[in-house]
Amino acid sequence: LILFDDHLAQAVLIGHRHVAPEDGPATTTWGFHYRLIRALTDTSISGSLSRATPQRMLQVASDPVRYGLHVVDPRELTTTAASLAIEHRLNLLTAELLAAAQVHEAEVVLTERNVGRRWPALFDELGLTLTIV
Amino acid sequence: MHRTNIYLTDEQVERLDAAAARSGTTRSNVLREMIDEHLPARAELDPEVVAAFVELGERWDELVGDMFQDDPDLRIER
Numbered sequence: 001l002i003l004f005d006d007h008l009a010q011a012v013l014i015g016h017r018h019v020a021p022e023d024g025p026a027t028t029t030w031g032f033h034y035r036l037i038r039a040l041t042d043t044s045i046s047g048s049l050s051r052a053t054p055q056r057m058l059q060v061a062s063d064p065v066r067y068g069l070h071v072v073d074p075r076e077l078t079t080t081a082a083s084l085a086i087e088h089r090l091n092l093l094t095a096e097l098l099a100a101a102q103v104h105e106a107e108v109v110l111t112e113r114n115v116g117r118r119w120p121a122l123f124d125e126l127g128l129t130l131t132i133v
Numbered sequence: 134m135h136r137t138n139i140y141l142t143d144e145q146v147e148r149l150d151a152a153a154a155r156s157g158t159t160r161s162n163v164l165r166e167m168i169d170e171h172l173p174a175r176a177e178l179d180p181e182v183v184a185a186f187v188e189l190g191e192r193w194d195e196l197v198g199d200m201f202q203d204d205p206d207l208r209i210e211r
Contacts, residue, residue, distance in 0.1 A: 057182055
């Protein structure tokens, strides 16, 4: 499995980022999906684009599986995420991401801006794969 | 239509047959509906929507980059 952040997830939705079939479906976490939906719901963002399609963009992002993006079910990550959050003092977004990578043995692919200061060391410590693009 | 053979456990066959009986349909139809529901074909996108997403991607840092920095649950600690 490959887990993308919100920025890369929107590229998956429009078919501009692909994963090899053997790597499983392109996936994101609930937290990153929520950030994408929240950004598209904010009219100060979607309204500033040159094309007036905020509602249609929101429809696409709200039905991700139809556009090739899967969202990991956060319910199966709760226990692992809570343990990681306590052990490493993580916020919800980070704990969920690391738990998803750990539980699903997934590679995490993030844009540089979405990499927290402590994350590379944390991924190393947990034996998880982080790719920054 | 393609004909295919798959291996199922006895218990899976029981559940499949029960679902078919409930819906008044066949095993094959239940499986086809499950595939359509869980593995849908990729939907077509309006080119205008694609262009808007491309613009959003190109302006991501400007428009979304700092959006969550005041949210303790969603921010990236830099």
